[in-house]
Amino acid sequence: MLSPVQPNDEFPGPDWTWFESWRGVLFASARVLRIADLDMIEHDGFPLTWFDVLSRLADAGPAGLRMQELEELALFTRGGLTRLVDRIEAARLVQREPVPGDRRGVRVVLTADGRQRYSAALARHGEVIERAFGQRLTSAQHRAIADALWPWWHDADPADTAQDPG
Amino acid sequence: MLSPVQPNDEFPGPDWTWFESWRGVLFASARVLRIADLDMIEHDGFPLTWFDVLSRLADAGPAGLRMQELEELALFTRGGLTRLVDRIEAARLVQREPVPGDRRGVRVVLTADGRQRYSAALARHGEVIERAFGQRLTSAQHRAIADALWPWWHDADPADTAQDPG
DNA sequence: CGACAGTATCTGCGCTTGCAGATACTGTCA
DNA sequence: TGACAGTATCTGCAAGCGCAGATACTGTCG
Numbered sequence: 001m002l003s004p005v006q007p008n009d010e011f012p013g014p015d016w017t018w019f020e021s022w023r024g025v026l027f028a029s030a031r032v033l034r035i036a037d038l039d040m041i042e043h044d045g046f047p048l049t050w051f052d053v054l055s056r057l058a059d060a061g062p063a064g065l066r067m068q069e070l071e072e073l074a075l076f077t078r079g080g081l082t083r084l085v086d087r088i089e090a091a092r093l094v095q096r097e098p099v100p101g102d103r104r105g106v107r108v109v110l111t112a113d114g115r116q117r118y119s120a121a122l123a124r125h126g127e128v129i130e131r132a133f134g135q136r137l138t139s140a141q142h143r144a145i146a147d148a149l150w151p152w153w154h155d156a157d158p159a160d161t162a163q164d165p166g
Numbered sequence: 167m168l169s170p171v172q173p174n175d176e177f178p179g180p181d182w183t184w185f186e187s188w189r190g191v192l193f194a195s196a197r198v199l200r201i202a203d204l205d206m207i208e209h210d211g212f213p214l215t216w217f218d219v220l221s222r223l224a225d226a227g228p229a230g231l232r233m234q235e236l237e238e239l240a241l242f243t244r245g246g247l248t249r250l251v252d253r254i255e256a257a258r259l260v261q262r263e264p265v266p267g268d269r270r271g272v273r274v275v276l277t278a279d280g281r282q283r284y285s286a287a288l289a290r291h292g293e294v295i296e297r298a299f300g301q302r303l304t305s306a307q308h309r310a311i312a313d314a315l316w317p318w319w320h321d322a323d324p325a326d327t328a329q330d331p332g
Numbered sequence: 333c334g335a336c337a338g339t340a341t342c343t344g345c346g347c348t349t350g351c352a353g354a355t356a357c358t359g360t361c362a
Numbered sequence: 363t364g365a366c367a368g369t370a371t372c373t374g375c376a377a378g379c380g381c382a383g384a385t386a387c388t389g390t391c392g
Binding site: 031141143149 | 184
Binding site: 231234 | 339340341342343
């Protein structure tokens with residue numbers, strides 16, 4: 001998919017470049033993610049989805065996050081966060097605690113072990129990404145990509161503006 | 167995840183740019199894919215995984231593809247191709263046919279309906295990607311990204327060379 | 333032909349996801 | 363206080379995914 005067109009381009013309108021760039025973004029992320037996920041499972045014992053959650057919690061400070069906040073922040077999880085946290089909790093990397101003054105809610109916090117395992121995973125993950133992605137481009141290329149794609153990282157939800165023709 | 171570091175960078179080594187560019191690639195693909203998948207389900211009645219398979223078959227010509235070839239080409243499917251094709255076949259978009267001279271194998275080919283539904287989906291998909299991704303960058307930016315990320319699209323499996331420090 | 337390694341695809345099964353509807357609690361208003 | 367809309371999270375269930383082990387066929391060698 002996402003290679004809707006063969007070498008013998010015919011579909012393209014006047015400027016077809018955006019499609020080649022999209023294809024690059026798509027393939028690069030798919031391949032690098034696959035490498036990183038396999039590596040993390042092998043060496044850290046958990047997949048990227050866990051790492052996603054752990055990193056949000058590590059960034060959040062000692063109070064942790066509510067389930068809703070976590071769901072908004074996590075990149076890889078649309079639903080099913082309850083059970084994802086269940087699994088991570090069963091592995092003793094996070095812990096659910098009551099929220100004072102609101103008996104509906106829970107806050108999810110890293111355990112000491114969770115923080116430690118996360119740090120180790122982070123260090124390794126950084127190296128893996130650097131090797132599989134970082135070192136394959138020049139600094140100028142990275143700069144150009146970072147500048148161009150920055151809005152997607154920054155925007156809360158670019159989907160909202162996708163309709164906007166301007 | 168994949169935002170291992172907060173605004174208060176401390177982790178980064180001398181040149182941290184590669185990480186910002188990775189983050190951009192990751193977020194852009196995740197967000198755009200989500201938009202495209204939802205749109206396709208709503209308007210074409212099937213998800214991107216189906217589109218992935220259909221597009222490979224459309225590119226393959228009238229003889230279709232063997233399951234193995236399909237598995238190698240498809241971007242989104244690691245295993246479970248048998249059942250994915252089962253579902254698409256149940257929807258009458260593809261069809262399994264015997265391979266003359268090898269009773270183990272099957273070739274998967276598009277049905278007339280499949281080809282038609284694929285064309286419609288392709289047209290719409292192109293527009294969606296253009297709106298959600300293409301129009302948000304300048305032509306020069308797309309050119310730079312396409313040139314930089316081209317190897318990932320081109321290489322069979324960049325994972326193999328990930329070790330290569332050069 | 334019979335044994336056997338190799339190939340192509342499928343099946344069984346457990347884990348993960350996604351979504352709709354429960355459940356439990358809060359805050360407001362009469 | 364009792365009703366009720368709103369919020370936070372969980373549960374049930376069906377669908378999808380991934381992997382290990384079947385199953386069915388092929389080609390080779392003796």
